[in-house]
Amino acid sequence: MSYNRQPVAEDPMQIWGAVGVLLILLLFVIWLFLPEVVYASCLILHTLWGLVDWGPFHNYAAPRY
Structure with a gap:
């Protein structure tokens, strides 16, 4: 007697239905917390820009500043 289950x-x-439901729930949660999501994404982008904005890259990426 074998206890191996067949897949x-x-x-x-x-x-795809489960993926769709999860996507809809994710979009709903983002919509509920939209101001916080926008603030967090701006904070992350500003921090990342500050990390790479030095030396010759600054002259190439932002010549007016």
Whole structure:
């Protein structure tokens, strides 16, 4: 007597349905916290720009400043 279970084929529509539901929930949460998301993304971009804005790259990327 074997206790090995045979793999069950998954329906691709169920997988895409779950992905769609998760995407809709993610968009809803982003919509609820939109001001915080915008502030956090601006903070991250400003910090990253400050990390790379030095030396000759500054003259190339932002010649007017």
